[in-house]
Amino acid sequence: MHEPDEALLGRLRAGDASAFEAVIAAYQRDLYRLAYRFTRNMEDAKDLAQEAFLRAYRALPRFDGRSSLYTWLYRITLNLCLNHRRGKMPEATKETTALADPAPGALEALAESERQAAVAAAIASLPPQQRATVILRVQQGLSHKAIAEILDCSEGTAKANFFHAVRNLRARLQGYGAQEGSDAVR
Amino acid sequence: MRCDEIQALLIEVADGALAGALPPEVERHLADCGACRAEAAALRELLRTVAQDPVPEPPAPYWAASRQEMARRLGLRQRAAGPARPLPVRAWAWAGVAAALLLVVGVTLLAGRGLFPFAPSGPTPEETALLRNLEVVRDLELLEDVDILQDYELLRTLASQGRAT
Numbered sequence: 001m002h003e004p005d006e007a008l009l010g011r012l013r014a015g016d017a018s019a020f021e022a023v024i025a026a027y028q029r030d031l032y033r034l035a036y037r038f039t040r041n042m043e044d045a046k047d048l049a050q051e052a053f054l055r056a057y058r059a060l061p062r063f064d065g066r067s068s069l070y071t072w073l074y075r076i077t078l079n080l081c082l083n084h085r086r087g088k089m090p091e092a093t094k095e096t097t098a099l100a101d102p103a104p105g106a107l108e109a110l111a112e113s114e115r116q117a118a119v120a121a122a123i124a125s126l127p128p129q130q131r132a133t134v135i136l137r138v139q140q141g142l143s144h145k146a147i148a149e150i151l152d153c154s155e156g157t158a159k160a161n162f163f164h165a166v167r168n169l170r171a172r173l174q175g176y177g178a179q180e181g182s183d184a185v186r
Numbered sequence: 187m188r189c190d191e192i193q194a195l196l197i198e199v200a201d202g203a204l205a206g207a208l209p210p211e212v213e214r215h216l217a218d219c220g221a222c223r224a225e226a227a228a229l230r231e232l233l234r235t236v237a238q239d240p241v242p243e244p245p246a247p248y249w250a251a252s253r254q255e256m257a258r259r260l261g262l263r264q265r266a267a268g269p270a271r272p273l274p275v276r277a278w279a280w281a282g283v284a285a286a287l288l289l290v291v292g293v294t295l296l297a298g299r300g301l302f303p304f305a306p307s308g309p310t311p312e313e314t315a316l317l318r319n320l321e322v323v324r325d326l327e328l329l330e331d332v333d334i335l336q337d338y339e340l341l342r343t344l345a346s347q348g349r350a351t
């Protein structure tokens with residue numbers, strides 16, 4: 001586990017230059033993954049995560065501490081991701097297929113990778129706020145409260161966004177995931 | 187409860203916001219309604235697939251290299267005194283270079299004296315050049331350039347990965 005945000009902030013405020021490197025070490029994987037979720041491209045995700053840290057460092061004197069350090073970093077990254085424009089569609093199919101474990105049970109692996117490609121494309125087609133909410137909630141595992149902080153909205157709005165996002169995904173992915181009607185209830 | 191009310195709750199259920207047992211009225215509805223039961227399963231499966239969408243990771247040495255690049259771009263390394271490092275590999279490396287140069291200087295000096303015992307005192311141009319090189323090494327040794335160490339570690343990691351594959 002990495003150093004708590006409060007301790008890092010204390011060191012940053014005290015002018016400890018090594019503290020920002022500790023911040024980077026603590027969050028560089030998270031920010032990379034977040035950026036990858038948006039770009040579906042490793043190089044773009046690396047660049048965006050780095051850019052987020054560079055901007056965060058320059059904006060540090062203006063960080064008021066009202067939000068937590070990590071939600072602030074997420075927010076900077078998210079803004080960069082939402083403003084990031086690439087000339088092509090997400091490379092979901094190519095990359096998820098390449099990642100699928102070929103053995104054992106190649107057929108299941110293929111079905112799973114196809115499903116993941118379809119899900120990635122469906123997420124990419126959501127309106128930005130919904131897309132961000134799904135990524136932050138389901139893929140990055142953040143609480144609705146943290147998501148509200150990142151998106152600068154109320155927790156109720158964050159939950160509503162999530163609700164609409166899941167509904168939209170469900171509508172766009174009819175035929176995926178509905179195969180097993182058997183274990184419907186716990 | 188109506189199906190749309192149930193299904194609104196099912197998203198929360200699938201999200202894990204309602205941990206543990208379902209509200210009794212939801213349980214009752216699901217027991218009687220195959221459509222909502224199928225929907226509950228589909229939502230769980232959907233969120234599972236979304237959660238498990240893989241992210242390809244850069245090779246392990248990338249993270250340290252990236253931190254190093256950012257620190258350099260932000261000018262953190264010049265200002266940072268840096269915490270005590272466990273084993274200054276770089277210092278050892280330079281010590282090796284210095285030792286080698288010392289040896290060369292020493293041998294040259296001895297050879298010079300041996301071959302030309304009556305040569306005028308003071309270093310020859312070759313000796314001067316070697317001593318200057320040694321001074322450069324010594325000065326480098328004093329520089330707190332941790333990047334060299336990290337480059338070395340990165341190369342070592344890459345090399346060991348290369349051997350492993």
Ligand SMILES: [Zn+2]
Pocket residue numbers: 188189192215219221222223
């Ligand atoms: Zn129903």
